Amino acid sequence: MPLVYSLIESPSHPDFSRLYRQLGYEHVCLTSARKAMSELKKRPPDVVVAEFFYGYGNNYAGVNVSNLDVFLHSLRKYAPDAKVIVLVSKAELPHVDKLRELFDIRVVLPHPVKEALLAQALGEPN
Numbered sequence: 837m838p839l840v841y842s843l844i845e846s847p848s849h850p851d852f853s854r855l856y857r858q859l860g861y862e863h864v865c866l867t868s869a870r871k872a873m874s875e876l877k878k879r880p881p882d883v884v885v886a887e888f889f890y891g892y893g894n895n896y897a898g899v900n901v902s903n904l905d906v907f908l909h910s911l912r913k914y915a916p917d918a919k920v921i922v923l924v925s926k927a928e929l930p931h932v933d934k935l936r937e938l939f940d941i942r943v944v945l946p947h948p949v950k951e952a953l954l955a956q957a958l959g960e961p962n
Contacts, residue, residue: 837862839879840958843872843886845903848947849923852885855951859958869907876907880915883958888924888944890931901934908939921957923949 840861842852845868856863861883866872872884889903900906904922911918921943924932932944943957 838882839864840883840885841866841872841875841881843869843884843904843907845869845887845889848925849887850949850951852951852954855955855958859955861958869903872907873910876910876914881918882915883919883921884911885921885923885954888922888928888932888935890928890934901931901938904935905938908935912939919958921945921954923947 838861840856840863842849842856842863842865844865853863853865864875864879864881866875886904886907891900891902891905908920911920919942920940922932922935922941923945925947929944929946932941935941936944945953945957
């Protein structure tokens with residue numbers, strides 16, 4: 837059964853666990869990038885659904901674009917073929933392209949994320 841990570845770092849991340857099950861994915865919910873990186877080493881995902889937060893100022897050590905950089909670097913090593921779907925607030929949307937320049941982001945979905953759009957982005961399990 838293909839594995840999807842939900843990297844949930846804010847209350848605005850919708851709960852799509854029912855959708856993941858419906859589409860035939862095993863679902864792992866992770867509440868921080870650090871926990872996700874730990875899980876990566878044990879069970880690499882086929883899909884990652886994560887929220888994007890732009891790194892204004894030095895929020896992310898000044899060298900990273902967002903909350904996802906470190907995790908996405910690790911993803912390249914442990915699950916290079918994983919499909920990445922990024923959820924983003926409309927206010928943060930202009931900054932997502934900076935992340936896309938660095939990483940292969942399959943789909944960007946602005947909030948409020950509709951279940952049908954996520955289902956389309958997930959497609960059929962690999």
